Every structure is written in C-alpha cells, then in structure tokens.
Amino acid sequence: MKSFFKSVFATVVGIIISSILLFIVLFIIIGAIAASSDKPVEVEENSILYISFDQPITDRAPASPFDFSRFSKDNRVGLNDILANIEKAKDDDNIKGIYIESTVFMGGMATAEEVRNALIDFKESGKFIVSYCNNIYTQSAYYVTSVSDKVFLNPVGLVLINGLRLQTTHIKNTLKKLDVEPTVIKIGEYKGYGELFEYDKMSQPNREQLERIANTVWANIAQGISDARGISVDSLNYIVNNLELKDPAQALKYKMVDSLIYKGDVINYLKDITGTDYKKDLNAIKLSKYIKVPKSKSYKGLAKDKIAVLYATGGIVDGEGEEGNIGGERYAREIRKARRDSSIKAIVLRINSGGGSAMASEDILVELLETKGVKPIVVSMGDVAGSGGYYIACLADTILAGKNTITGSIGVIATLFNTEGFFDKLGISFDVAKSHEYADLLSGVKPLRAKEKEFIKHYVGLTYDQFITHVSNGRNMTKEEVNEIGRGHVYGGADAMDINLIDSHGGLNDAIEIARNMAGLDEKYRVVELPKQPDPIEQLIKELSGDAKVRAMLEPLGIDSETYLEIKNTLTTQGVVARMPYMIEMN
Known part of the structure; x- marks a missing residue:
C-alpha cells in the first residue's frame, strides 16, 4: 500500500511539473510572438537592404515566427514578402541599394525567376545591387544574383554551375519486396505519375518530356546569365559542359564574377559607394526587419477595395x-x-x-x-x-x-x-x-x-x-x-x-x-x-x-x-x- 501511494504521489508531482514546464514554454512562445509583432520600424538615411536567400522560400510567409512542430524559430520566408519589399525599397529614399549574401537559393526555379525579375526592376531606380558569396555559389543562387552590378566571390570560393537535372522517384522494387502489386490505369502515354509504382526508371516518353523541360528552362537561365554578365550562351554552355569553373581563378577568367575578395573588402566597397566613413558601421537593415517598415501610400486611410x-x-x-x-x-x-x-x-x-x-x-x-x-x-x-x-x-x-x-x-x-x-x-x-x-x-x-x-x-x-x-x-x-x-x-x-x-x-x-x-x-x-x-x-x-x-x-x-x-x-x-x-x- 505504501508503494502504491508513492507511485500515485510521483505521478501527481510529475503532472504538476509537466504542467509548469508547458506553461513556461507557452509563456516563452507567446512572448516571442509578441516581440515579433508588426511594430513599425524606421530606416536610417543612407541604408542598405541586406538580403539572404539561405532560408526556405515559400509562396506565402508563415503567420507565426515560431515553428511549433520543432519548437524552434520558423526560418521560412515568403516570396510575397521578398517581392513586396524589393518593390518598396525601390521607392524608399533611405535605401541606397541592395546587398545580397547567399550561397544557395532555397526555392524553385520559377521562384528564382520572379525574384530575379524583381531585382532587375529595382535597378531601374538607378540604385545599386552588390552580391557576395563567402563559400560556394550554387546554380540557382548565382542565377538570381547574376543581375547585380557587382558579383564578388571569396578567393577560396567556387561557382558551381553544372546544368539542370529533373529527378523522379521510383518504388517499384520496394513494392516487389513487400509483395504489394500495383495496378495503374491512366489516360495518356506521358502521364508519368504511375511510373513511381510501375517502373524502376523513367519511361521513354517521360524521359523525352522531362529532358525537353530541362533544356527549355536551362535556355532561359543561360540567356539571363548571358544578358547580365556579357557572356555568350555558347560560351556559357561550353563552360558548363566541361566543368571549367573548377577554381575561383577560372570564375574570374570567364567573367562569372567581378573580383575575388574577402568580406571585409566587400564591406569597404559598400562604404565607398555609400560615402560611409571607414571608421563607422554601414547602415544595413535585414529583409526580416524591413518587412515591418510601412509602405508609403499615395492616399490616406484604409483602402476599401x-x-x-x-x-x-x-x-x-x-x-x-x-x-x-x-x-x-x-x-x-x-x-x-x-x-x-x-x-x-x-x-x-x-x-x-x-x-x-x-x-x-x-x-x-x-x-x-x-x-x-x-x-x-x-x-x-x-x-x-x-x-x-x-x-x-x-x-x-x-x-x-x-x-x-x-x-x-x-x-x-x-x-x-x-x-x-x-x-x-x-x-x-x-x-x-x-x-x-x-x-x-x-x-x-x-x-x-x-x-x-x-x-x-x-x-x-x-x-x-x-x-x-x-x-x-x-x-x-x-x-x-x-x-x-x-x-x-x-x-x-x-x-x-x-x-x-x-x-x-x-x-x-x-x-x-x-x-x-x-x-x-x-x-x-x-x-x-x-x-x-x-x-x-x-x-x-x-x-x-x-x-x-x-x-x-x-x-x-x-x-x-x-x-x-x-x-x-x-x-x-x-x-x-x-x-x-x-x-x-x-x-
């Protein structure tokens, strides 16, 4: 009987402690959400908008800055926020230019195209865009940032451009080992969804259409890089097919980057073009903070339509x-x-x-x-x-x-x-x-x-x-x-x-x-x-x-x-x- 009461007491204490811990966690979460509320932010004069694409990009920004499934910060950024704030910065007199520092672009190729087009539109204001990679410039990140006025690379970095691949998943052999028999009934020889279950590789019609997509999308990417960097498409394809960008010196030789410099040199370059004293810090504002800056409107009040x-x-x-x-x-x-x-x-x-x-x-x-x-x-x-x-x-x-x-x-x-x-x-x-x-x-x-x-x-x-x-x-x-x-x-x-x-x-x-x-x-x-x-x-x-x-x-x-x-x-x-x-x- 004594051990029974001990067990009951331990259970009750455990429930109380768990409840207290849950309350503390909830208090921290609510505090974090409140701290990140949309309080207006002011931009100092002569500022630079700092953007990184190293976080997952979704079409729409999450409602909360907290990821409850992992009990951690939600690092996703919305394409809607990226586009809106690049457009806002274009007309913001306090923003003198954009500085992009990224090794990867964590979004799809069409998403990359939208961001790239927004940056091209931003340049019409006469403001600058400077990009820097401290490590390896991956393909999609380079495609986006190639529109920059200056593209800088760390002297021990790399530009990794090796063409597009479309990869499909197949579980035919998994089902076979499990003794599960699939039946696929479809209309259309190009309907590749059932190949997940039917085949261990692409059918020929599916391979043909996916290769066509890879080539047409690559043609658009190559043309964009060609226009931005002054490199012919033929030259770019030669570089990619032969993996010519094997070291930073080759990236400079083929005009993929403008200089091989360290981050401190990039900061000094930004100070030069903004007229900032070397002894002072740059006025830089991150995109995550700039989102909270109110957009100027040509009208007063809240629009009804x-x-x-x-x-x-x-x-x-x-x-x-x-x-x-x-x-x-x-x-x-x-x-x-x-x-x-x-x-x-x-x-x-x-x-x-x-x-x-x-x-x-x-x-x-x-x-x-x-x-x-x-x-x-x-x-x-x-x-x-x-x-x-x-x-x-x-x-x-x-x-x-x-x-x-x-x-x-x-x-x-x-x-x-x-x-x-x-x-x-x-x-x-x-x-x-x-x-x-x-x-x-x-x-x-x-x-x-x-x-x-x-x-x-x-x-x-x-x-x-x-x-x-x-x-x-x-x-x-x-x-x-x-x-x-x-x-x-x-x-x-x-x-x-x-x-x-x-x-x-x-x-x-x-x-x-x-x-x-x-x-x-x-x-x-x-x-x-x-x-x-x-x-x-x-x-x-x-x-x-x-x-x-x-x-x-x-x-x-x-x-x-x-x-x-x-x-x-x-x-x-x-x-x-x-x-x-x-x-x-x-x-």
Missing part, C-alpha cells in the same frame, strides 16, 4: 485538408466567400501544385466557374501548376506563368494496390462474404479482374474527357486540340504559351496588376491573402497532434515536412487523381 490573393499550395486533397495542401471543400468555400464579398473586386489564384484528387479539383473549379463573370479571376503559376493544378487554372480569365514554371500534365490516373501477398507474409489472411459479384472491388487484398479493370478504365476515361472539356472551354480550343497537347504531357513555361496553355509570362505582382486593371481599380486598393492563416495559439494546438510527432521523427532521416505531406497525400487520396509525375525535383 480589395484584391484577394488565394494561395493554393501543395497536393489537392478531398475534404478540408490542412496547412500545406489544398482541401477541395476548404478552397471552394474560400472562393465562394470571396465572390460574395462586395469589397473584393478581383481574385488572383496563386497555384503551386502538381495536382491530386480529381474530385477535389472539380469542386474548386465549379466555384471558380460560378465566380467567373462576377469578378475577374487571374491565375499566377509558381514553380509547378500541372495536372490538377492546371485543372483549377484552366477557366481563369487570364493565366500567367514563369518561363521556368512546370505546367500542363493534362491527364488522369487511377492507382490501386493488391496487398494480399504482403499480409500473407505477416500470417494474415482475408475472406469475404458478399451480396454481389463485385462487392469486393476496392478491397485492396485481391487482384483486379478484367471486368473490374475495364470499369475503372471507363471512369478514368470519363474524368479525362471532363478535364479536356474544361480546358477546351477555358482556352478556346477544340477538344481534339487539347488532347493533342494533353495525354499527360508536361511543359515548361516557355513552351506553354506557344501552345495556348497560358496567356503571358509573368509573376505574382504582374497577376495582381492585371487583376487591378481588369477590375477598373485605381491605386487605392489593398491586397488580402487567403485562406486566412491560423493564429499562433491555434497552430500550436494543431501541431501538438500526431502529424507533428511523425514529422519530428522523420526529419532526422532526411524526410522534410513537404516530402511527408506528399507521401501522406499519395497514400490517403482515394479514387481517380489528376497528378503530375511524383515529386519531380529540378536542381
């Missing part, structure tokens, strides 16, 4: 979804609310998605169709907007994409698994009593029969026909013309305009400007971002769920949150999907 930017990022899933994916019901509701809100004069749909559930894509598209004609709809494509991502874009009034965007993939696929062999290895068997012959069609523990495959194929065909019908209506093409460029074919943004998948090349800011003009708005308007992000406390409660624990366990294995969500969406999405080749990586 709004343009809604709806961020659609991640896989398209049935139901509500969660942060990091596109729930069909949630996004349909957001569009419906925006349509009914009289203060919202136009909608910009920002898409960064390789697709997902065909049913959820249809739910979203139906609401967009209801909205079309009521108020302008402009689509802005990010790094990827294909398959289901293109499905929800195709009926917009105007579609914009970057030249480095991956889009298209007009096709449909259904993937089913027979796990009978897997469970047999575990000593588990299944039996069934049924009322009708095909009642066990989707049981997942038996091979599909010919009639069942034909049944599913017919439905996949209907979904594909619905897909190309939407594209036909939205893009003013015949269904035959859509099918010709469809069949799961993936395209780079440079090719997409030639075949009428998009209307123009441009980024998020361009889309907002087009929406403003279509809505007939003057300069007095404001941008509202949707869906509304959860407040920090609500986010904390969510992150204390099982998902956060799973992510925390997987991260030491090199599986990040985005990869986890991709895997989860793949395993949980039911029925027919409109999805691009699984987890394409472009580096």
Whole structure:
C-alpha cells in the first residue's frame, strides 16, 4: 500500500511539473510572438537592404515566427514578402541599394525567376545591387544574383554551375519486396505519375518530356546569365559542359564574377559607394526587419477595395485538408466567400501544385466557374501548376506563368494496390462474404479482374474527357486540340504559351496588376491573402497532434515536412487523381 501511494504521489508531482514546464514554454512562445509583432520600424538615411536567400522560400510567409512542430524559430520566408519589399525599397529614399549574401537559393526555379525579375526592376531606380558569396555559389543562387552590378566571390570560393537535372522517384522494387502489386490505369502515354509504382526508371516518353523541360528552362537561365554578365550562351554552355569553373581563378577568367575578395573588402566597397566613413558601421537593415517598415501610400486611410490573393499550395486533397495542401471543400468555400464579398473586386489564384484528387479539383473549379463573370479571376503559376493544378487554372480569365514554371500534365490516373501477398507474409489472411459479384472491388487484398479493370478504365476515361472539356472551354480550343497537347504531357513555361496553355509570362505582382486593371481599380486598393492563416495559439494546438510527432521523427532521416505531406497525400487520396509525375525535383 505504501508503494502504491508513492507511485500515485510521483505521478501527481510529475503532472504538476509537466504542467509548469508547458506553461513556461507557452509563456516563452507567446512572448516571442509578441516581440515579433508588426511594430513599425524606421530606416536610417543612407541604408542598405541586406538580403539572404539561405532560408526556405515559400509562396506565402508563415503567420507565426515560431515553428511549433520543432519548437524552434520558423526560418521560412515568403516570396510575397521578398517581392513586396524589393518593390518598396525601390521607392524608399533611405535605401541606397541592395546587398545580397547567399550561397544557395532555397526555392524553385520559377521562384528564382520572379525574384530575379524583381531585382532587375529595382535597378531601374538607378540604385545599386552588390552580391557576395563567402563559400560556394550554387546554380540557382548565382542565377538570381547574376543581375547585380557587382558579383564578388571569396578567393577560396567556387561557382558551381553544372546544368539542370529533373529527378523522379521510383518504388517499384520496394513494392516487389513487400509483395504489394500495383495496378495503374491512366489516360495518356506521358502521364508519368504511375511510373513511381510501375517502373524502376523513367519511361521513354517521360524521359523525352522531362529532358525537353530541362533544356527549355536551362535556355532561359543561360540567356539571363548571358544578358547580365556579357557572356555568350555558347560560351556559357561550353563552360558548363566541361566543368571549367573548377577554381575561383577560372570564375574570374570567364567573367562569372567581378573580383575575388574577402568580406571585409566587400564591406569597404559598400562604404565607398555609400560615402560611409571607414571608421563607422554601414547602415544595413535585414529583409526580416524591413518587412515591418510601412509602405508609403499615395492616399490616406484604409483602402476599401480589395484584391484577394488565394494561395493554393501543395497536393489537392478531398475534404478540408490542412496547412500545406489544398482541401477541395476548404478552397471552394474560400472562393465562394470571396465572390460574395462586395469589397473584393478581383481574385488572383496563386497555384503551386502538381495536382491530386480529381474530385477535389472539380469542386474548386465549379466555384471558380460560378465566380467567373462576377469578378475577374487571374491565375499566377509558381514553380509547378500541372495536372490538377492546371485543372483549377484552366477557366481563369487570364493565366500567367514563369518561363521556368512546370505546367500542363493534362491527364488522369487511377492507382490501386493488391496487398494480399504482403499480409500473407505477416500470417494474415482475408475472406469475404458478399451480396454481389463485385462487392469486393476496392478491397485492396485481391487482384483486379478484367471486368473490374475495364470499369475503372471507363471512369478514368470519363474524368479525362471532363478535364479536356474544361480546358477546351477555358482556352478556346477544340477538344481534339487539347488532347493533342494533353495525354499527360508536361511543359515548361516557355513552351506553354506557344501552345495556348497560358496567356503571358509573368509573376505574382504582374497577376495582381492585371487583376487591378481588369477590375477598373485605381491605386487605392489593398491586397488580402487567403485562406486566412491560423493564429499562433491555434497552430500550436494543431501541431501538438500526431502529424507533428511523425514529422519530428522523420526529419532526422532526411524526410522534410513537404516530402511527408506528399507521401501522406499519395497514400490517403482515394479514387481517380489528376497528378503530375511524383515529386519531380529540378536542381
């Protein structure tokens, strides 16, 4: 009995101590959030805007500076913040120029293109941009910063430019070892998503289309570097093909950089061009702080008219979804609310998605169709907007994409698994009593029969026909013309305009400007971002769920949150999907 009371007492003490510790953690988190609130920041005269791209770049900045799943600072930075603040700095008399210090660019190639274009626009003000790399200039970082007036490199650094690769993942042999039999039913020989399960390498049609994308995106990157650095594209390709940039001296020889100097020399150069005394510190303000500087307006008060930017990022899933994916019901509701809100004069749909559930894509598209004609709809494509991502874009009034965007993939696929062999290895068997012959069609523990495959194929065909019908209506093409460029074919943004998948090349800011003009708005308007992000406390409660624990366990294995969500969406999405080749990586 004595030991029993000791156990009870120890448990009670443990609960009290845990509660106190949790309270302290919550107090620290709330304090950190309060400290990072949007208090106005003033910029000193003769300042430099300091930018680094060494943090993950997402389309939209997180609502909280704290990552509750890791109980650490959230280092992600929003493309929306980067673009808005480069534009703000252009007209800020206190900002004399931009200093970029980065070795990597932690965003996709289309994101890199948008940032690069924003920097080019900034230079029109006559202000300077200086870039420095203290280590290894990776390909995407160099592409972005090559527009700088001066590109400096550490004397023991390196410029690593070796061309683009598109890498796909395949788990055919994993399924074979587990004795799981996949059945893939698709429309279109280019629909590469099922190759994840069917093959241990790319099919020839898929290889051809991905090589085409790699070459067209590289052509845009090479032309950009050529224009900025005064190096011919042929010379640049020679340098890349022969790995000529093997040391810093070669980078200087081929005019990839302007000087090989140390950081202290860069600081002195910045002091020279800003007229700062060598004995004084530079007036520099980080982007994370400059975000809090109010933007000057040409009008007084709060603008009533709004343009809604709806961020659609991640896989398209049935139901509500969660942060990091596109729930069909949630996004349909957001569009419906925006349509009914009289203060919202136009909608910009920002898409960064390789697709997902065909049913959820249809739910979203139906609401967009209801909205079309009521108020302008402009689509802005990010790094990827294909398959289901293109499905929800195709009926917009105007579609914009970057030249480095991956889009298209007009096709449909259904993937089913027979796990009978897997469970047999575990000593588990299944039996069934049924009322009708095909009642066990989707049981997942038996091979599909010919009639069942034909049944599913017919439905996949209907979904594909619905897909190309939407594209036909939205893009003013015949269904035959859509099918010709469809069949799961993936395209780079440079090719997409030639075949009428998009209307123009441009980024998020361009889309907002087009929406403003279509809505007939003057300069007095404001941008509202949707869906509304959860407040920090609500986010904390969510992150204390099982998902956060799973992510925390997987991260030491090199599986990040985005990869986890991709895997989860793949395993949980039911029925027919409109999805691009699984987890394409472009580096």
